[in-house]
Amino acid sequence: MGQRIGVDIGGSFTDFAILDEDTRTLRALKVFSRPDEPGAEIAAGIRLAGERYGISPDQVTYFTHGTTVGVNTVIQRKGVKLALFTTENFSDVLELGRLKLPAMFDLLSRRPDPLVTRDMVWGLSERLRADGSVMRGLDPESVAIATRAALAAGAEGIVIALLHAYRNAEHELEAKRLVAGLAPGIPVFTSAEVWPIIREYERTTTAVIGGYVQPRIAHYLGSLQNALKGLGVPAEARLTKSNGGVMSAEQGKTDCVQMILSGTASGVIGAGFVAKACELRECMSLDVGGTSADVALIVDGEPQYGMGEYIGEHQIHVPSISVTSIGEGGGSVAWVDEYGVLKIGPESAGSTPGPACYGRGGQKPTITDAFAVCGIIGQADLGYNAVKVDVEAARRAVATLTGRTGQTIEETAEAIIKVAVSGMYAKITGLVTRFGVDPRTTAMMPFGGAGPMMGCLVAEEMSMPETVVPTTPGVLAALGGLVADLKNDFIRTVFVDLAKSEIPKIQQVFTELKAAGENWLRDDQGYDGEGQVTYSADMRYRGQSHDIETVLPGAAVWAGDVAALEKAFHDAHEKVYGHAQREAPVQMVNLRLVMAGRTPKPELPHIDTGSGTPIPLKEIRCWISGRWIPVQLYARKDLLAGQSFDGPAVIAQDDTTTFVPEHHTVRVDAFGHLRIKKESSDAAEDNN
């Protein structure tokens, strides 16, 4: 009887989702994270699984986890000292970036400092043409000079990124061989091996980020593997990838760019799984933590993908689940400017010292403190008894603003909430128009510690019809890892016109990508089920400089059906941009293939069924819309499927608090998810 385990290692807590392979039941656990000793939290969790559910380590047949170690290494700039070898005369690629500066209205705005300083960059004498043919062969002497200089300057790793290597990797590989001969043991990364896309800055910086974090990640994953082995877990360690899939920890040790956004992606995959179970067609996940909120769009249970996701100030150009980070979280600090206007952030109290009401030394009023003043949180224990809410401390913090707002403490607290919500409204509005999504048919799924307390308020502003609060919002990310499929992306830049004459080449490349995919799935991941192949291409109209990733019907690829391939692109263009030029010539820039191996999915457990209105824990008083009113407080664990009740209400559970505003109705679905809808106000609106 096998047990499959998904783990999410967060800053404070580590969550476990455990799937019984026979019964398909799902169980959850939570332990404290141990950033000081990676692996210790895993051991603690597995021990607890034994105590609580009688699961022994040798029953664990599958183990996957999401981690933020990669992101943190970049943000804290704690990676290794790298050298970069470029094509001679193009060594300023990282300094220039794409030229544009981040803050257009700031005369002193700067690009983020490159992860490799300019003095650690050397040019190699070689040059390829745009079609990949050799214009100047690689001069081995230039490699030797660069290598010696890099070692003398203290390089701990070398990244080789040459012009047009996406087309022909041979010069990069030859340089890599030469470096290996001169400096055995030093890690060497080539841009085409890391992720072979056209655009030298994007490919170079992606390879640099990968090299920068690699030794840290390899060390971390090694300790994790040892910890599991020590516990007697037979399963090979795996981890979630930025692309929403899963790979072996062994692959993660070298293929680091694929796992940098592991932690963020896990939560969205979990949200997607719940969205599918709830049959939500379009859904926006809102993961609110202490310092920021991550927003992602999920369509038919599938997260949306993008390139160029941000890691702190840097972007990484591999296919990733598209997540937009809003700099506003539960710990964001409220302040009043000189003109008397109330503002939120960007300063955040984070988790240390945290909101004033957590009593860990925070003095400044945060969003969480505002909710505490209004009586919405702090009525039941938070975070597995780890945190007690000190309402008086929250009031003292908010009181520091009342002189400036000219309002009472309660009024000021509610104003903070309104400004926090409107800030999220502004950011999310930009996002939905960019994606071309209609919020009126999109559901909101809040999770993370502070998500469910704000979710309904944000959804209401956005005119989203429904808010779905998952059963255990804290475990969503652990669940995400558990339900993710084995998945790897393969890419080749071809740059051809889509024409009959190019079909043999296109088919040839797809044949090779498919073989690489099969090899990865069978040999590297040890998967013996059937592989799922998705074909796509980055396509564009000739003369345009932006491409759209277009999913291609496999049958059309192998039949060489040019018309069908063109139609796929025109349709995609029309969907994204609202128009298509169906007669215009089409180009294919990159061919892509996704190889996936399906993993068993849990059945989300049904909770006990009840009827009518649940019995509240007690009645509390909350400050809502300018007055203290009675509000029912419910315990999440007491709620039964089929029950419903009206807002205003507060629902407390171990890892979060859900706030249901006035004029909202909650229905508990079969899985125990809270389905919250606003009472229809169409009649009132028509009078306006």
Place this chain on the structure above:
Amino acid sequence: MLQKTTINRAMLQVLADYCSATTEAMAHTLMRTAHSSFVKETEDFTTQLVTVQGETFASPKGLGATWFTNLDYGPALRMIDHYEEGAIYLTSDPYSGHVATHAPDVHAWKPVFHNGELVCFVACHVHNTDVGGAVPASLSRSLVEVHQEGIRIPPMKVWQNGEFDQNLLRIIDTNVRMPEQNWGDLNAQIACLNTGEAKVREMIKRFGIDVIMACQSELLDYAEAQARKIVSTIPDGEYFFADYADEDSDGGVPCRVAVTLTVKGTELTLDFTGSDPQLGSSLNMPTGGNPRHALVTIAVVLVLSTLDPHLVLNAGTTRMVHAILPEGTVMNAVAPAAVGMRSLVVAVSQLALLGAFQQALPDRLAASPGGAASLLNVKTIDRSGRQIMASIGPVSGGGGGSPQRDGVEGSGGNRSFLRNTPVEINEVEVPIHIERYGLVPDSGGAGKYRGGTAMLMEFQVFSPNSVVTARNRNRTRFASWGVLGGKAGMTSSFFRNPDDARRQDLGNIDVVRCNPGDVIRITGPGGGGYGNPAERPVQSVLSDLHAGFISRNGAAHDYGVIVSAEGNLDVAATELARARFGIESKRFEFGKDREKYEAVWTGERYDALTTILLTLPITWRFYVKHRIFEAVTDEVGSGGARAVFDAYSAIAARHPELPASVPPAN
């Protein structure tokens, strides 16, 4: 929580968020549905919410162009007698209200009504790639009349009840080179405005009409109060500064923009008296003399935002600005002056203002950024004979050294919004070979904080009749100035076949016809330095040397840091060399060429020139300026202004149409 009639000031941020979300939604709609790469890649567009009076009260920060956050739509709005619900209006004529500032910019707006009452306008603009006229893309420095710059549409109704005015469309269709693009972008503007209107209606429903009416002036007042607060931290005083365009027309003489900035309490006066007469080229700015015209106040917005990043940007931000823009000068050209390349003089006027503000705020603002970015286009033929026309990217200069940091490499300051095109994309799409792309060592002005180095691009073309255009070429003669002892940056350059016998210096030419095999090398201007280079720590100089931002010669010559060919620091020689640098710190360091030029064209002579030209009919000014420049070439020994008056008298003697003599001022 918001009351219906008055706005709780503490809650103003909520309304600011809603307004900014509306303009952001408009911007994304525009970007998503537009056709031209100007919108998608260059982001040369804006979206705004505009009061009934025409004041821009909201725009998306960070999406689109940076120039029009305070655009005054008023004069154009008032040219429509009667607004109809559901209708859309537009203009592209620079001389109808001075909202559009060259013909490719199409500004469109839609009124939003509530119960028959006009609430506000939603507005947007797009730079069309081509609007017809004498040259492809409609822009060239050589044009002399606005009539050569493409079709111009005066303010008119163009769309109602889901229908375009078909007559107008046919006229546009007949006059432009790529009508499908204009048509596509126009449709995107309609979609953008309809999105904006729907969003404003949602706001009215959410907050009530009274709040939405009231919040417009509140947001303007808020921005004004913030801006005044910032201005009050700037020391009172009068600060004069002038900067130059290298040439005022093809092969012409310099064009000066002079400004006297007066800071008094919370008020700013920008007096541009002393700037050159309007030009016989397309570098003129069509501002209509509007004392707060958006083209004139960009530098003020940038300076205030730099001083306080929380500043809200709308028309209120510049309410305390009063610009004096004498009619018939480059700062306020009258019809039919050509205005297509006004961006070049806009940039010079920004630099002039930055120089004035730098004097007021020496510890908070930087030296001159490169300031001129050449936009390169190549028209050539590929092997199959297909014609290719493509933008291959900007070549710009570095940022200026600032009070705490070195300037940004390659771009910065007032040109921070430009994006480049990857070498790999250029080489795939355009049949050229790029030999070198990067930064120019030693191009950043030396200083305690070094100016940012300039960009360089070198490429080869392979087919006959290839044409390279470089719009906005400037700073080949007048360098980016350094401050407080910092040196001027290296000037920009433009060469054909730089390394062989056919070498040709192209100067500020903006159109080059090439032969097969020609190599073009273009460099931007380096940023100016900040502070005495002798105060730059030796360690920083060595880092720059190792990084390649400076050469060994540069280290020795610019910083007095002596390093042997083997890379060893010669401590004794360095100490000696640095001692010789002295402690002198010039307020501004302009570079040799400008010093030489200003030895002839002193402030006194410029005053005389201004006095003379302002008395002449506008049509004569450019001509007379050039004749006077031909006559006055000697450095000032004695005489000074006298030489200018004498030169004028000689010209007037030849032309009875001119007043015979002009009395010296005062």
